[in-house]
Amino acid sequence: MISAIITIFAPIFGGFVYGIERIVRARMQSRMGPPLFQPFYDFFKLMDKRAIMIHSFHALMGIMYFIAEWFALAVLLLGNDLLIAVFFHVIAVLALVIGASSVRSSYSVLGALRELMHMISYEPMMVLMVVSFYLVVGSFDIKDVLHYSGYPILHLPLVFFAFLLTIPMLLQKSPFDIAEAHQEIVGGPEIEYSGPFYEALYTGKWIEYIYVFTFVFLFGGSHYWLGAILVIFSFLFVNLLDNSSARLDFRRMVKFAWAVLIPLAALNVILLALI
Amino acid sequence: MGFFSKFRKKSPWILHYNTGGCNGCDIEILATLAPKYDIERFGALNRGNPKQADILLVTGPVTKNCRDVLRRLYLEMPEPKVVVAMGACGHGGGVFRHLYNVENGVDNIIPVDVWIPGCAPNPRALIDGIVEAINIWEKKSKDKEYMKNHSKDMIKNLGVNDD
Ligand code: SF4
Numbered sequence: 001m002i003s004a005i006i007t008i009f010a011p012i013f014g015g016f017v018y019g020i021e022r023i024v025r026a027r028m029q030s031r032m033g034p035p036l037f038q039p040f041y042d043f044f045k046l047m048d049k050r051a052i053m054i055h056s057f058h059a060l061m062g063i064m065y066f067i068a069e070w071f072a073l074a075v076l077l078l079g080n081d082l083l084i085a086v087f088f089h090v091i092a093v094l095a096l097v098i099g100a101s102s103v104r105s106s107y108s109v110l111g112a113l114r115e116l117m118h119m120i121s122y123e124p125m126m127v128l129m130v131v132s133f134y135l136v137v138g139s140f141d142i143k144d145v146l147h148y149s150g151y152p153i154l155h156l157p158l159v160f161f162a163f164l165l166t167i168p169m170l171l172q173k174s175p176f177d178i179a180e181a182h183q184e185i186v187g188g189p190e191i192e193y194s195g196p197f198y199e200a201l202y203t204g205k206w207i208e209y210i211y212v213f214t215f216v217f218l219f220g221g222s223h224y225w226l227g228a229i230l231v232i233f234s235f236l237f238v239n240l241l242d243n244s245s246a247r248l249d250f251r252r253m254v255k256f257a258w259a260v261l262i263p264l265a266a267l268n269v270i271l272l273a274l275i
Numbered sequence: 276m277g278f279f280s281k282f283r284k285k286s287p288w289i290l291h292y293n294t295g296g297c298n299g300c301d302i303e304i305l306a307t308l309a310p311k312y313d314i315e316r317f318g319a320l321n322r323g324n325p326k327q328a329d330i331l332l333v334t335g336p337v338t339k340n341c342r343d344v345l346r347r348l349y350l351e352m353p354e355p356k357v358v359v360a361m362g363a364c365g366h367g368g369g370v371f372r373h374l375y376n377v378e379n380g381v382d383n384i385i386p387v388d389v390w391i392p393g394c395a396p397n398p399r400a401l402i403d404g405i406v407e408a409i410n411i412w413e414k415k416s417k418d419k420e421y422m423k424n425h426s427k428d429m430i431k432n433l434g435v436n437d438d
Contacts, residue, residue: 022315031313038318044282045329050353050417052326186324194326195353 003077006210010073014206015039017213021239028243039206046202049195054103059197061099066200068092069207076214081140082130086123089211092204093119100189111188114179117250121176121257122169125162126215128265132159133218135272148221153230158268160219160230162261167238169253170212171205174242178250283329283355284409286318290328290352294345294381295371296335299395300362304332307398314402325351330408331385336364336371337378346433349385355415357408360387361401363394370394384432386425 006013019036026033035041053059069092076085093115100112134140136155137148145152153160167173172180179188190201216234220227248256293301307314308321322328325348337345349358360381363369367380381387388411391404425433 026313026315029310031310032316033313034315034318038286041282041285041318042288044279045286045288048277048279048283048417049329049355050419052353182323187327191324192326198327 007074007077010070010207010210011203014203014208014210015043017209017235018206021209021235024236024239025243028239039202043199043203046195046199051195051197053194053197054192058099058102058192061095061102062193062197062200064095065092065099066204066207068095069204069211073207073211073214076142076211079142082133082142082145082218083127083140086126086130089126090119090123096189096201100192103192105192107185107187107191108189110185111179111181111191114181114185114250115189117254118169118176118179121254122166124262125166125257125265128262128269129156129159129163129215132156132265132269132272135269137221142218145218146222150221151223151226152221153219153226155272156219156268158264162265163215164234164237165261166257167212167216167234168241169257171208171238173238175245175248176253177242177247178253181247184247280413283413286320287330287405287409287412288320288322288328289330289332289405290322290325290348291332292334292345292348294333294335294341294365295338295377296362296364297370300334300364303395303398303401304334304361307401312398312402314405317405319405325349326353328352329356329412330405331356331358332361333358333365333381333385333387334361336368336374337381337384338376339378340376342378342384345381345384350433350435354417354420355412356420357388357412357415358385359389359391359404359408361391361396361404363392366390366392386420386429 016036018039019034022038023033023036068088072085072088072092075088076082079085097112097115100108100115103109130140133145133152136150136152137145139145169176180190181188185191190198193201213231213235216231217227219230291301291304306312331349331352333345335341358381360366364371365381368374368377371377372379378384389404389408391400393400396404
């Protein structure tokens with residue numbers, strides 16, 4: 001029941017998460033920050049702009065990104081299989097990449113290529129995480145994970161740590177905001193979207209917040225208070241990292257993911273399987 | 276003037292472009308974004324992307340090389356949009372007036388809605404100018420801006436004669 005509500009109102013909850021994030025980020029920089037409803041004001045403002053599109057396929061792919069992102073969240077929360085939710089998320093990102101590489105703007109194409117680099121970095125990590133859930137709980141079913149009476153975090157400390165450092169790649173946060181890079185390629189894949197079509201990408205990002213933090217929540221098992229603490233901790237940690245670090249090269253991101261994060265998670269999985 | 280127009284004033288997104296000024300104005304703009312004045316309180320963001328911006332904030336006297344870029348930025352912004360010219364340079368050239376490489380002010384190229392005087396303007400003057408721009412912006416419609424009662428010269432400068 002709760003998961004159905006979260007799925008249906010995902011853009012609204014995600015908007016609040018984004019609003020809180022903007023306030024938290026501003027307070028970390030000792031600013032006041034915008035009001036909590038700011039993302040929705042932006043949403044309504046963008047509704048009111050003249051719709052300009054590059055070509056219809058480009059606009060369609062922007063909307064596809066939003067729908068596929070929502071669908072991936074629905075599969076994660078309502079459906080049964082964690083692994084399938086991970087793969088539907090790939091479809092959402094691919095829609096973004098295809099749309100961005102269908103226009104002639106070089107920034108957009110560069111952003112699309114970097115988005116693929118993001119995918120190379122975080123996708124194996126996601127799959128490893130789901131596999132480690134399977135080893136602990138004995139099922140890919142989200143209901144079984146949420147009814148697991150032990151503490152998954154105690155079995156998977158290294159996987160949790162690795163996922164914590166993967167979140168900046170998923171949400172385009174600072175050490176790894178390589179595809180978006182606002183000072184460098186001005187938003188990357190989203191540069192050519194405007195008005196109502198940009199809105200689809202803007203809200204797709206909000207849904208991604210819910211998607212990512214649901215995975216964090218799963219580390220608490222059936223102890224929802226632990227899940228909530230983990231979500232709040234990782235939210236603050238990611239924002240702190242975002243505010244205090246500079247952007248890395250995309251090669252460093254891929255190297256970091258493949259040389260540090262994935263071996264760490266794999267080590268944890270191997271130890272689990274042995275013991 | 277639909278339901279959504281009410282929310283315009285809550286989220287003005289700014290595109291800042293320096294057309295060859297001395298950078299004094301740009302430093303003041305950054306000061307406005309910094310903690311002391313913190314213009315994000317009002318929802319304003321510096322987007323750096325014409326397709327997602329609402330307010331075009333121009334500084335500098337418009338050098339000959341910048342002219343076409345400025346025109347393109349203006350035409351790429353989706354309506355409704357407002358143009359704010361900041362600093363003495365933008366108002367007819369300032370200290371650069373009548374140099375060989377200068378177009379003498381922003382309104383020789385694109386139509387300007389709000390002027391912010393000063394060299395360089397105080398951040399408070401800038402915020403005042405943005406508020407003024409928002410008031411004008413709220414009354415604008417979604418129609419193509421350059422099709423409406425601009426002089427023949429302006430249409431020619433914009434290069435939209437045959438549009
Ligand atoms: S108005 Fe003055 S401070 Fe601003 S760019 Fe021109 S010369 Fe510099």
